Amino acid sequence: MSEEKKNNEEMTDDMASRSALENARDSGVSTAWDRYEQQKPQCNFGTEGICCRICNMGPCRIIPGRQEEGVCGADAATIVARNFVRMIVGGSSAHSDHGRGVAQTFLEAAKGEAPGYEIKNEEKLKEVAETFDVETEDRDINEIAIEVGEKAVASFGSQEGELEFISRAPEKRKDIWRRNGVVPRGIDIENVEAMHRTTMGVDQDYKNILKQGTKAALADGWGGSMIATELQDILFGTPGQPEKGGKKDAVKFDANLGVLDENMVNLVVHGHEPLISEMIAIAAQEEEIQEYAREKGAEGINISGICCTANELLQRHGIPVAGNFLQQELAISTGAVDMMMVDVQCIMQSLERMLPDYHTKLVTTTEKAKMPMAEHIEFDESQPLESARELLKAAIDNFPKREGVNIPEESEKALAGFSHEFIKYMLGGSYRSSYWPLNSNIKDGKIRGVAGVVGCNNAAMPLDKMHVPMVEELIANNVLVVQTGCAAIASAKAGLMQPETALEKAGDGLAEVCEAVGIPPVLHAGACVDNSRILNALAEMVNVGQENSRLNIGDDVSELPVAGAAPEWMSEKAIAIGHYFVTSGVYTVFGGDFPTVGSEVFTEYLFDEIEDIYGATWDVAETPSEMAGKMIDHIDKKREELGIGE
Ligand code: XCC
Ligand code: SF4
Structure with a gap:
């Protein structure tokens, strides 16, 4: 066990995190970075994907030149492919189970059985109805919503045909998927079949194994995640769009630990699902709750968030974000968090080990995710507002128990709400209008291309130190950056999501376009499930060109720059997302270790050969500049192929 600790300067450039880390260490709290050091050296077989433990004859590991196969004879390519596909299944299932929950609540809301939830966004309901082939003319909104909800729920259990949202992809892309037999039939079936085929002694052809992984990944992006995003937008509003009438506008929010308020009750929501936290956001505004907080000596109640629950809330309500994944422990270490309410995904168990040292109340809210030492207050979806008030009151009751408080000063202002609908609106109205600035700005070279920079933080590397410099390099080279997840929070904290500070760092062409329409060069598109917004935007960029040749920049996603x-990825969800992007035609680069390198054959397949099928590949890069460089080279290559030059 190594006792060596990295110093704070090496760990991040984020000043709020540096000072919180300092405090945490002074108080003897162990953080993910410390435990990472203790885990060293990590097992190479695991890192490279060549450890198989799917049957009890193992674990087996591959040592090239000495031990080329497991007890059953499985070779490196098979083992790596099975492990990789099981990561896809983990990620796809997480997003999809979230989507399923949303679909079920949506259906109940449509039937009037979920008081507190309602159909807020009729315009989007009609769009989604069209995709689901639901008749909208002369029909009552609730009737439409019920049928949409039923079809959405059914797409999880569907056994045949094609997932509905697949229809939104460009024609050429659908042809590729159909020719290769990877169009998902339903969401659950693809994940279950992938688990079956990767169990001992079933599919032992790495290409065929990956083919099923592709179905599970596409079932995430164009299925579970897209259902989550689209139905949440109908229930809670599309980011950037007002509920009824009103001006469409970006949402302002503040980001970093400095948003915690010394004089207010701090309730931090953490995890991924907005079903609960949306109700918290609404109930927190009630006078009775604010008054209750004042009775306990606070000035009011301050809701902030961590990870994607934060992204969900900030994109619709401008609620501040306390931090990204690696800041969850740091938030508690400030001593100012009266309650941290967690739902699902990306919640470190280390949080509960901090409880004896801090007054924070850690509350789990869903049956799916409990922690032995946290308090469980199950959210009752049949009376969501009541449940939310109960949670808020418990947070307020904990306020007087605070001891020392040490909140870092730093936070940055940022803009969010860049749903693909809002991007479309900001950049010139409708994709179907005769003038669509994104495509035309790309054609005339003001915008060189578009980069999606997404994903997590990872204790194996310094916090945000890959994200920030590479995003800066991209915008300096006139690449418009669209972000989700913890990557988005990293840029918000670094000031890259406010036009005033960020445009100075952008190249001339990009800055000119952004200035003219009043957007930053780095756009916050939401939570991890909202990567589906990027799929929708890419599909529309192609589709508009099919309808209007003047705007054409390619006939498929793989032709776009x-x-x-x-x-800084760490979650299995990132692998699922990466794979649905690659197989949707987007060249995708990951940082850090890649879990297939133990098999040259399989890695070669992912990084090179699948280009012949999908027109895109996976790639890896070690430094921010190498990563940005690879992306820019790819964008330039595509521009050249399209004949839109320098
Ligand atoms: Fe962040 Fe979405 Fe990654 Fe988790 S997975 S660490 S991006 S919160 Ni989506
Ligand atoms: Fe070893 Fe084969 Fe069992 Fe994997 S499936 S643990 S390689 S015997």
Whole structure:
């Protein structure tokens, strides 16, 4: 066990995190970075994907030149492919189970059985109805919503045919998927079949194994995640769009630990699902709750968030974000968090080990995710507002128990709400209008291309130190950056999501376009499930060109000057997302270790050969500049192929 600790300067450039880390260490709190050091050296077989433990004859590991196969004879390519596909299934299932929950609540709301939830966004309901082939003319809104809800729920259990949202992809892309037999039939079936085929002694052809992984990944992006995003927008509003009438506008929010308020009750929501936290946001505004907080000596109640629950809330309500993934422990270490309410995904168990040292109340809210030492207050979806008030009161009751408080000063202002609808609106009205600035600005070279930079933080590397410099390099080279997840929070904290500070860092062409329409060069598109917004935007960029040749920049996603990246990824969800982007035609680069390198054959397949099928590949890069460089090279290559030059 190594006791060596990195110093704070090496760990991040984020000053709020540096000072919180300092405090945490002074108080003897262990953080993910410390435990990462203790885990060293990590097992190479695991890192490279060549450890198989799916049957009890193992674990087996591959040592090239000495031990080329497991007990059953499985070779490196098979083992790596099975492990990789099981990561896809983990990620796809997480997003999809979230989507399923939303679909079920949506259906109840449509039937009037979920008081507190309602159909807020009729315009989007009609769009989604069209995709689901639901008749909208002369029909009552609730009737439409019920049928949409039923079809959405059914798409999880569907056994045949094609997932509905697949229809939104460009024609050429659908042809590729159909020719290769990877169009998902339903969401659950693809994930279950992938688990079956990767169990001992079933599919042992790495290409065929990956083919099923592709179905599970597409079932995430164009299925579970897209259902989550689209139905949440109908229930809670599309980011950037007002509920009824009113001016469409970006949402302002503040980001970093400095948003915690010394004089207010701090309730931090953490996890991924907005079903609960939306109700918290609404109930927190009630006078009775604010008054209750004042009775306990606070000035009011301050809701902030961590990870994607934060992204969900900030994109619709401008609620501040306390931090991204690696800041969850740091938030508690300030001593100012009266309650941290967690739902699902990306919640470190280390949080509960901090409880004896801090007054924070850690509350789990869903049956799916409990922690032995946290308090469980199950959210009752049949009376969501009541449940939300109960949670808020418990947070307020904990306020007087605070001891020392040490909140870092730093936070940055940022803009969010860049749903693909809002991007479309900001950049010139409708995709179907005769003038669509994104496509035309790309054609005339003001915008060189578009990069999606998404994903997590990872204790194996310094916090945000890959994200921030690479995003800066991209915008300096006139690449418009669209972000989700913890990557988005990293840029918000670094000031890259406010036009005033960020445009100075952008290249001339990009700055000119952004200035003219009043947007930053780095756009916050939401939570991890909202990567589906990027799929929708890419599809529309192609489709508009099919309808209007003047705007054409390619007939398929793989022809567009776009690229994707997850510089600091850690979750299985990132692999699922990466794979649905690649197989949707987007060249995608990951940072850090890649879990297939133990098999040259399989890695070669992912990084090179699948280009012949999908027109895109996976890639890796070690430094921010190498990553940005690879993306820019790819964008330039696509521009050249399209004949839109320098
Ligand atoms: Fe962040 Fe979405 Fe990654 Fe989790 S997975 S660490 S991006 S919160 Ni989506
Ligand atoms: Fe070893 Fe084969 Fe069992 Fe995997 S499936 S643990 S390689 S014997």
